[in-house]
Amino acid sequence: xxxxxxxxxxxxxxxxxxxxxxxxxxxxxxxxxxxxxxxxxxxxxxxxxxxxxxxxxxxxxxxxxxxxxxxxxxxxxxxxxxxxxxxxxxxxxxxxxxxxxxxxxxxxxxxxxxxxxxxxxxxxxxxxxxxxxxxxxxxxxxxxxxxxxxxxxxxxxxxxxxxxxxxxxxxxxxxxxxxxxxxxxxxxxxxxxxxxxxxxxxxxxxxxxxxxxxxxxxxxxxxxxxxxxxxxxxxxxxxxxxxxxxxxxxxxxxxxxxxxxxxxxxxxxxxxxxxxxxxxxxxxxxxxxxxxxxxxxxxxxxxxxxxxxxxxxxxxxxxxxxxxxxxxxxxxxxxxxxxxxxxxxxxxxxxxxxxxxxxxxxxxxx
Amino acid sequence: xxxxxxxxxxxxxxxxxxxxxxxxxxxxxxxxxxxxxxxxxxxxxxxxxxxxxxxxxxxxxxxxxxxxxxxxxxxxxxxxxxxxxxxxxxxx
Ligand code: SF4
Ligand code: SF4
Numbered sequence: 001x002x003x004x005x006x007x008x009x010x011x012x013x014x015x016x017x018x019x020x021x022x023x024x025x026x027x028x029x030x031x032x033x034x035x036x037x038x039x040x041x042x043x044x045x046x047x048x049x050x051x052x053x054x055x056x057x058x059x060x061x062x063x064x065x066x067x068x069x070x071x072x073x074x075x076x077x078x079x080x081x082x083x084x085x086x087x088x089x090x091x092x093x094x095x096x097x098x099x100x101x102x103x104x105x106x107x108x109x110x111x112x113x114x115x116x117x118x119x120x121x122x123x124x125x126x127x128x129x130x131x132x133x134x135x136x137x138x139x140x141x142x143x144x145x146x147x148x149x150x151x152x153x154x155x156x157x158x159x160x161x162x163x164x165x166x167x168x169x170x171x172x173x174x175x176x177x178x179x180x181x182x183x184x185x186x187x188x189x190x191x192x193x194x195x196x197x198x199x200x201x202x203x204x205x206x207x208x209x210x211x212x213x214x215x216x217x218x219x220x221x222x223x224x225x226x227x228x229x230x231x232x233x234x235x236x237x238x239x240x241x242x243x244x245x246x247x248x249x250x251x252x253x254x255x256x257x258x259x260x261x262x263x264x265x266x267x268x269x270x271x272x273x274x275x276x277x278x279x280x281x282x283x284x285x286x287x288x289x290x291x292x293x294x295x296x297x298x299x300x301x302x303x304x305x306x307x308x309x310x311x312x313x314x315x316x317x318x319x320x321x322x323x324x325x326x327x328x329x330x331x332x333x334x335x336x337x338x339x340x341x342x343x344x345x346x347x348x349x350x351x352x353x354x355x356x357x358x359x360x361x362x363x364x365x366x
Numbered sequence: 367x368x369x370x371x372x373x374x375x376x377x378x379x380x381x382x383x384x385x386x387x388x389x390x391x392x393x394x395x396x397x398x399x400x401x402x403x404x405x406x407x408x409x410x411x412x413x414x415x416x417x418x419x420x421x422x423x424x425x426x427x428x429x430x431x432x433x434x435x436x437x438x439x440x441x442x443x444x445x446x447x448x449x450x451x452x453x454x455x456x457x458x
Contacts, residue, residue, distance in 0.1 A: 006389050006390070008401075052389075053389065054387070054389030054390060056385065056387060056394060056396055056401060057396065057401070082385065084383055084385070084396040086398070086399075108381050108383065108396075108398075109381050109398040109399075146380050147380070147381070148380055148381030148397075148398045150398055150399060176398070176454070177398060177399060179399075219452075224399070
């Protein structure tokens with residue numbers, strides 16, 4: 001067996017608790033409760049193990065990571081382990097004092113999510129009154145402190161028309177980067193797909209908006225944008241390939257190849273409480289199962305793109321076909337590709353109501 | 367690309383870090399949502415950006431270390447730093 005390259009990134013999902021209730025949340029339907037969360041010392045050890053394994057970038061995520069009172073300590077431990085720290089936050093729980101504690105701890109970068117550019121719509125989508133205003137206040141703290149800021153906007157049918165305003169918002173807030181991320185449809189987002197899927201016309205307008213803004217704002221704002229699966233001909237290399245670039249640790253300590261992987265049946269995930277990150281990365285069946293190309297079915301097996309997109313997303317394959325080892329239906333070569341067009345057509349007829357993400361309120365599985 | 371004055375003090379931009387990547391036997395520059403591996407020359411220069419040395423002092427140091435003509439080093443370093451500044455890696 002050839003040696004396995006170490007991962008570059010660790011996604012640490014510190015908690016599933018979050019005051020917001022985004023209907024596209026990428027957390028699993030079965031959310032962990034506070035009592036199941038890893039403690040400070042265990043996370044500190046995980047960060048040291050990650051650094052020793054070869055991880056360079058740490059993404060502190062959730063849920064809402066600032067719910068953890070020990071977040072500044074966690075940032076400090078990560079910094080001491082030599083990791084580059086990126087906080088992924090909704091920004092609604094951090095006042096000036098808490099923000100300052102994070103800066104003192106050595107935070108390197110923050111990624112702030114917004115639900116829309118327009119306040120009433122943003123607060124409705126996030127399911128949290130007053131959230132948008134707090135986000136703007138958080139961005140002002142980051143700017144005053146000189147902390148590099150990326151604005152993250154998850155886009156879908158109900159906010160995509162305001163993409164130009166989102167770009168203006170990123171500029172107003174002093175962000176250096178804007179991530180325009182289309183919803184990925186599994187978990188909560190799949191339950192809300194009819195209310196979220198954009199039309200092809202909307203998508204084309206958005207793509208044109210991004211291209212024009214990129215040209216206009218060169219040197220001022222970097223815009224990350226990927227065309228969404230439901231209107232694509234080929235899938236994305238999900239996570240840069242299964243078990244290739246990054247690993248994730250869930251609030252309860254499960255070591256995952258991808259934050260959504262817990263939804264896949266038939267895989268047992270090692271836990272940091274009894275398994276080292278290295279052991280999991282190099283040997284756990286959950287990581288070797290879809291690593292590389294040997295597991296692939298046709299049409300991937302004999303496709304010349306198999307080492308570019310690695311067959312796409314396992315979670316999407318499972319969500320849409322019931323088989324985690326199938327070719328991602330986002331690929332036009334998948335026998336299930338028609339499912340996506342069908343979903344787009346269905347969504348065009350559907351209403352705008354959401355099933356909000358809440359602990360202990362998982363929707364029935366489709 | 368604008369030139370950096372000789373008396374300016376170039377340093378890594380906020381959020382940019384030079385780190386040893388021991389697992390892969392190299393040094394890397396880490397920045398928000400990106401990273402890159404500097405070549406040997408860039409690494410020598412980046413390691414001298416300690417927030418105290420001016421561009422002039424960096425050139426001085428390298429000229430002494432490599433026993434090379436000062437003008438040549440000055441031109442190379444200026445070009446390299448201007449490029450890194452344009453990419454948001456270095457500021458003055
Ligand atoms: S997507 Fe929304 S609900 Fe989910 S963790 Fe982020 S802010 Fe909270
Ligand atoms: S057949 Fe498989 S490898 Fe080829 S493009 Fe489609 S998903 Fe990628």
